Amino acid sequence: MTNSDPRFGGPGPEARWTEMLADGIFAIQRCGACGAAQFPPVATCKACGAASPDMIPADGRGTVYSTTTVRAREGDHDVSIVELSEGPRLMTCVTGIAPGDVRIGMAVTARIERAADGPRVVFDAPEAT
Amino acid sequence: MTDLRGAISIAGIGNTQRWDAPGRSAFDQLQEASILALEDCGLSLADVDGLYCAMSVSGFPVLNVAERLGIAPQLRHADGTMVGGASFLFHLRSAMSALATGQCDVALVCYGSNQRSAGGRLAAMPDPQPFEAPYKARYPISGYALAAARHMHDYGTTRAQLAEVAVAARQWAKLNPAAFERGDITADEILASRMVSDPLTKADCCLVTDGGGALVLTRTDRARDLRQPLVPVLGTGVAVSHRQIAAMPSLSETAAKRSGAAAMAEAGVSVADIDHVMLYDAFTICTLLFLEDLGFCAKGDGGPFAASGAIAPGGDLPVNTNGGGLSCNHPGMYGLFTLIEAAVQLRGQAGARQVPGAEIALAHGNGGVLSSQATAILGTAATL
Numbered sequence: 001m002t003n004s005d006p007r008f009g010g011p012g013p014e015a016r017w018t019e020m021l022a023d024g025i026f027a028i029q030r031c032g033a034c035g036a037a038q039f040p041p042v043a044t045c046k047a048c049g050a051a052s053p054d055m056i057p058a059d060g061r062g063t064v065y066s067t068t069t070v071r072a073r074e075g076d077h078d079v080s081i082v083e084l085s086e087g088p089r090l091m092t093c094v095t096g097i098a099p100g101d102v103r104i105g106m107a108v109t110a111r112i113e114r115a116a117d118g119p120r121v122v123f124d125a126p127e128a129t
Numbered sequence: 130m131t132d133l134r135g136a137i138s139i140a141g142i143g144n145t146q147r148w149d150a151p152g153r154s155a156f157d158q159l160q161e162a163s164i165l166a167l168e169d170c171g172l173s174l175a176d177v178d179g180l181y182c183a184m185s186v187s188g189f190p191v192l193n194v195a196e197r198l199g200i201a202p203q204l205r206h207a208d209g210t211m212v213g214g215a216s217f218l219f220h221l222r223s224a225m226s227a228l229a230t231g232q233c234d235v236a237l238v239c240y241g242s243n244q245r246s247a248g249g250r251l252a253a254m255p256d257p258q259p260f261e262a263p264y265k266a267r268y269p270i271s272g273y274a275l276a277a278a279r280h281m282h283d284y285g286t287t288r289a290q291l292a293e294v295a296v297a298a299r300q301w302a303k304l305n306p307a308a309f310e311r312g313d314i315t316a317d318e319i320l321a322s323r324m325v326s327d328p329l330t331k332a333d334c335c336l337v338t339d340g341g342g343a344l345v346l347t348r349t350d351r352a353r354d355l356r357q358p359l360v361p362v363l364g365t366g367v368a369v370s371h372r373q374i375a376a377m378p379s380l381s382e383t384a385a386k387r388s389g390a391a392a393m394a395e396a397g398v399s400v401a402d403i404d405h406v407m408l409y410d411a412f413t414i415c416t417l418l419f420l421e422d423l424g425f426c427a428k429g430d431g432g433p434f435a436a437s438g439a440i441a442p443g444g445d446l447p448v449n450t451n452g453g454g455l456s457c458n459h460p461g462m463y464g465l466f467t468l469i470e471a472a473v474q475l476r477g478q479a480g481a482r483q484v485p486g487a488e489i490a491l492a493h494g495n496g497g498v499l500s501s502q503a504t505a506i507l508g509t510a511a512t513l
Binding site: 066070072089100104 | 259260261263265266267271278325326328329373375
């Protein structure tokens with residue numbers, strides 16, 4: 001183990017992200033070498049290949065890039081792709097309005113929702129904030 | 130660099146046409162299709178020294194299939210690349226390189242599925258996505274629904290235009306006695322179908338069937354001496370885009386743009402030269418995206434193009450003449466069947482749905498959630 005590269009030391013990015021989420025922080029990564037932002041967290045920068053991009057709190061602002069309503073027996077729910085102000089996109093759920101009212105281009109704000117099966121990042125529609 | 134244009138040919142094709150076959154495993158379907166493909170061209174399992182396969186039910190497809198077919202000791206090249214439904218066109222490209230360099234002499238590309246009789250849901254390989262799972266999207270339809278919603282936003286595409294894709298597929302299926310769904314259907318009935326993940330309804334989705342398919346590939350000099358009309362592979366192109374739908378660079382434009390351009394450049398053809406088109410229609414939106422991204426119409430014009438009747442029987446561009454994944458068959462991963470129908474058309478063996486004078490065909494595969502794209506240009510002996 002003494003020969004392991006220290007640039008990749010410590011817990012892996014997914015483990016660190018999950019730990020931060022449990023502490024109430026929605027994190028994304030920013031590369032210390034080239035400045036590129038990325039999500040989900042992975043071990044190297046997708047833009048330049050540098051090791052262990054920094055984990056930083058997201059500013060939480062985003063825009064709905066696309067949206068669908070999943071029709072399910074237990075009720076309809078929203079699944080959206082939100083583009084963060086930092087650039088990366090993620091799959092999420094827009095809350096606070098009916099699933100069918102979510103629109104592409106809508107400005108939304110991140111929030112950590114504590115569900116029974118663990119915390120997750122959702123986005124509030126303007127009407128709900 | 131070796132010029133691969135026309136160097137390799139599809140010598141044999143096999144298609145079980147068993148779309149609803151309880152009591153048969155995915156391997157049973159695959160083995161039957163493999164024997165049919167070898168018999169089709171007059172070769173046998175003893176000739177096969179290259180094996181190419183991917184399956185939804187196995188993480189070790191090459192090992193399982195080689196053992197079951199009894200060809201393990203003789204294999205000199207193999208590839209079990211798994212990129213979803215486009216895998217078999219990736220395999221085609223891989224097998225062509227192996228054949229051209231003499232790393233094998235007879236390549237078998239094969240697939241089987243019992244998806245319908247095993248429960249009727251799209252079975253996906255174990256591949257956890259912790260950043261998608263909390264949102265309970267329906268896989269894979271919600272990924273395609275998100276693409277459709279964005280395409281509608283960017284280009285004004287309508288659900289009625291999507292419905293016309295399904296109508297055209299059904300009209301072709303009615304000309305194919307082997308198609309699974311051949312009943313009348315109207316655009317209104319499709320629009321009234323149950324919504325699954327907006328804007329896609331059940332009628333925008335491909336079928337869920339069983340089935341097996343296989344291809345035998347050899348160098349073209351050998352294929353000339355075999356039983357069937359020559360179907361040389363003029364060009365291929367593959368492209369990888371993303372795994373998670375949120376990582377797709379643009380949800381309204383696919384990597385088919387890259388795979389198609391590469392395949393057509395290798396073949397030395399343009400879209401105007403192509404007589405017959407097979408597009409992997411997992412959902413109606415796929416047909417529109419691929420028509421645009423392969424260059425058969427301008428970007429964003431896929432909806433009006435399909436609604437004009439251009440891709441239906443009697444239209445200017447014969448697309449998905451077997452009835453497609455929407456109406457002919459869709460055994461989990463359909464890509465191989467685009468190549469099979471293209472070969473049938475180029476051989477002139479398509480019966481009532483035959484495209485008169487078809488000399489050049491384009492077959493296009495898609496995998497995952499628009500994640501992998503692969504294009505092949507096939508020809509006849511006259512195109513060499």
